Amino acid sequence: MTGPGQKVFRFAPSPNGYLHLGHAYSALLNFDLACRAGGRFLLRIEDIDVVRRRVEFEAAIYEDLAWLGLVWEQPVRRQSEHFDDYAAALARLDALGVLYACTCSRADIARATRALGDWPRDFDGAPLYPGTCREKARMAPSLAANRRLDMSRASALVGGEIQWREHGAGEAAAEIAASPAAWGDVVLARRDIGSSYHIAVVVDDALQGVTDVVRGRDLFEATRIHRLLQQLLGLPAPAYRHHELVLDEGGQKLAKSRASKPLRALRAQGASPADIREMLGLAKGQSASL
Ligand code: GLU
Numbered sequence: 305m306t307g308p309g310q311k312v313f314r315f316a317p318s319p320n321g322y323l324h325l326g327h328a329y330s331a332l333l334n335f336d337l338a339c340r341a342g343g344r345f346l347l348r349i350e351d352i353d354v355v356r357r358r359v360e361f362e363a364a365i366y367e368d369l370a371w372l373g374l375v376w377e378q379p380v381r382r383q384s385e386h387f388d389d390y391a392a393a394l395a396r397l398d399a400l401g402v403l404y405a406c407t408c409s410r411a412d413i414a415r416a417t418r419a420l421g422d423w424p425r426d427f428d429g430a431p432l433y434p435g436t437c438r439e440k441a442r443m444a445p446s447l448a449a450n451r452r453l454d455m456s457r458a459s460a461l462v463g464g465e466i467q468w469r470e471h472g473a474g475e476a477a478a479e480i481a482a483s484p485a486a487w488g489d490v491v492l493a494r495r496d497i498g499s500s501y502h503i504a505v506v507v508d509d510a511l512q513g514v515t516d517v518v519r520g521r522d523l524f525e526a527t528r529i530h531r532l533l534q535q536l537l538g539l540p541a542p543a544y545r546h547h548e549l550v551l552d553e554g555g556q557k558l559a560k561s562r563a564s565k566p567l568r569a570l571r572a573q574g575a576s577p578a579d580i581r582e583m584l585g586l587a588k589g590q591s592a593s594l
Contacts (some may be wrong), residue, residue: 311343311515314381315369316505318350319362322566326520326550328372329584333547334518335374336586346512347376352383352390352497352504368567372577381512383504390499393507393537394451394492400536402458403492405449406437424488427525432488451493453529455485458536466531471545482531490529506530510539518545550584 306312315331317323323331338345347369351357369376397403408416417423417431424432438454466482492500509517517527524546534541570580581588 306344306513311341312513313338313343313516313518314346314348314514316348316350317365319358319365320356321361322364322568323368324564324566328567328580329550330519331369331374332372332586337518345376346381348381348508350383352499386508387499389507389511390503393503396537400461402454403451404438404454406452407449408436426487435489448495450491450495452489453492455489458532459485462535466535468527468531468541469543471543482528484528484532487529502529502533506533506539509542514542517542520549521546522549
């Protein structure tokens with residue numbers, strides 16, 4: 305239960321690899337902020353990608369976080385228990401007329417946009433979707449199709465500019481203009497899982513009453529889409545804090561896909577939770593008063 309004005313934080317790892325220092329930073333920062341604010345701290349397992357998720361990674365998440373000294377509310381939240389909620393949100397968007405089915409593969413999009421010459425790209429560097437399927441007659445959504453957001457319809461429906469409150473690295477907050485149009489017609493339901501990160505995260509944050517989203521800078525641009533979806537679905541807007549990423553010695557972002565050292569390897573080499581906090585420039589442990 306959330307008391308009046310009580311803040312709710314969450315750490316939301318995907319169980320598709322071992323946690324590294326970057327995850328530790330995010331988890332500890334959320335936890336410390338929750339402690340300082342007398343708020344709640346939730347753990348959410350983002351496991352909708354049923355192909356990449358693995359039970360041993362989930363077990364390792366609990367073990368690593370407990371080792372770091374974190375205490376989280378029970379039960380653990382789990383995205384795979386909310387597919388119905390994501391489907392309901394997608395049905396709502398469909399009723400607003402802002403979704404369409406798309407059967408294009410990545411190769412189709414690459415081919416079509418190459419032919420268009422100097423075609424714009426999204427924040428991830430992928431070519432904006434050229435709208436091939438949007439122009440076709442509306443197809444009944446089927447498992448064989450992705451579903452995309454019709455960005456110009458969605459923006460027109462929302463009307464004016466949307467913003468979000470960003471705390472960034474420091475305490476001073478700024479209002480950021482969401483300007484989601486630069487993403488083009490993003491996929492909101494993947495053909496393989498029937499949902500997407502964007503839908504799941506927005507629905508979950510609202511379901512779980514999250515007031516403060518604290519996550520890495522790599523998700524800053526995605527917030528443009530999240531704010532648009534919150535507006536379309538009539539969901540509250542949390543405050544955001546996109547923290548700096550922890551870099552490896554070569555100045556590269558740590559990623560589970562690269563051979564960055566998992567927390568458990570540092571532990572095996574004798575590092576203590578206090579050492580990890582020190583490595584990350586975080587204050588000594590907060591008392592676990594949650
Ligand atoms: N599950 C995402 C990740 O592990 C984080 C999503 C979020 O914090 O919004 O990168």
